[in-house]
Amino acid sequence: MSTGRDIPHEIKHDLRDDIREFLTTRRARLTPEQVGLPDFGGRRRVPGLRREEVALVAGMSVEYYVRLERGNATGVSESVLEGITRALQLDEAERAHLYDLVRTANQGAGPRRRLAPPRPARVRPNVQQLIDTMENVPVIVQNGRLDVITTNRLGRELFSPAFEASSEQRPVNLARFVFLGAGAGQFFRDWDDTARQTVAILRTEAGRAPYDRELSDLVGELATRCDAFRVLWASHDVRIHQTGKKNVHHPVVGDLDLTYEGMALASEPGLLLLAYGAAPGSATGDALRVLASWAVPHGV
Known part of the structure; x- marks a missing residue:
């Protein structure tokens, strides 16, 4: 990890690759018709939009866009990024990811880089006390690498298969x-969707924190040991982890159809509190009450 002015060579190289591959995969999913351009037919060497078509819709020269897609983000302005966001129809997570990549790529040419403070390895006692009072709501707190930092009792019981599978490794890492x-x-009844979301969350975090050695090591481990992860990582999809559904099969109470809300802990930078719930009167709500009465205290 560099503490000086310049981005380490290996990270700079990866950033150029990430920018190129992210933009390439985004334009590959669009057609001229989707961005309001005529399609004159003919054989296309690559799927999706051509570089010159992206440049046209974004309002910039082809040469400038090609330079950026090759990973050269030096001096790229916000207006250029907004033009690309519009042309490639990026969603909120994708736009933020592009900005993160370009911002980091420009750090080597700017003022001395200030390293981010270390991510907290635990929550403060009053935060733990707060989530412990939420006895009927499963709660976990995780960081951007998907390390489980802490839980309440019901959260620990809900994700007991993950804790049991990781009995010799702490913190438990959900990815x-x-x-x-x-x-x-x-456990994950919709494993394919869970896998895609998991990789997209890690890819988003990699854009925010390219100097996180533990994250790099985790990605390297998963890519080496799992073909499915490697394929999904190459897609460069990103996702903001805020709200959604989680369908699981718990070994004690069976199928659970859960919703969740994510809330960033302002007092604990980098940590996200996830609270899980179910519709009142639903079978899942009843099952959660059974699980709450069955659960016994555990340490994380």
Whole structure:
């Protein structure tokens, strides 16, 4: 990890690759018709939009766009990024990811880089006390690498298969469980969707924190040991982890159709609190009450 002015060579190289591959995969999914351009037919050497078509819709020269897609982000302005966001029809997560990549790529040419403070390895006692009072709501707190930092009792019980599969490794990492954990395929009823979301969250975090050695090591481990992860990582999809659904099969109470809300902990930078719930009167709500009464205290 560099503490000086310049981005380390290996990270700079990866950033150029990430910018190129991200933009390439985004334009590959669009057609001229989708961005309001005529399609004159003819054989296309690559799927999706051509570079000159992206440049036209973004309002810039082809040469400038080609330079950026090759990973040269030096001096790229916000207006250029907004033009590309519009042309490639990027969503909120994709736009933020592009900005993160370009911002980091420009750090080597700017003022001395200030390293981000270390991510907290635990929550403050009053935060733990707060989530412990939420006895009927499963709660976990995780960082951007999907390490489980802490839980309340019901949260620990809900994700007990992950804790049991990772009994010799702390903190429990949910990405490692999804792709390498025994029983993950049985626990996550929609494993394919969970796998895609997991990789997209890690890819988003990699754009925000390219100097995170633990994240790089995790990605390297999963890519080496799991073909499915490697394929999904190459897609360069990103996702903001805020709200959604989680369908699981718990070994004690069976199928659960959960919703969740994610809330960033302002007092604990880099940590996200996830609270899981179900519709009142639903079978899942009843099952959660059974699980709450069955659960016993555990340490994380």
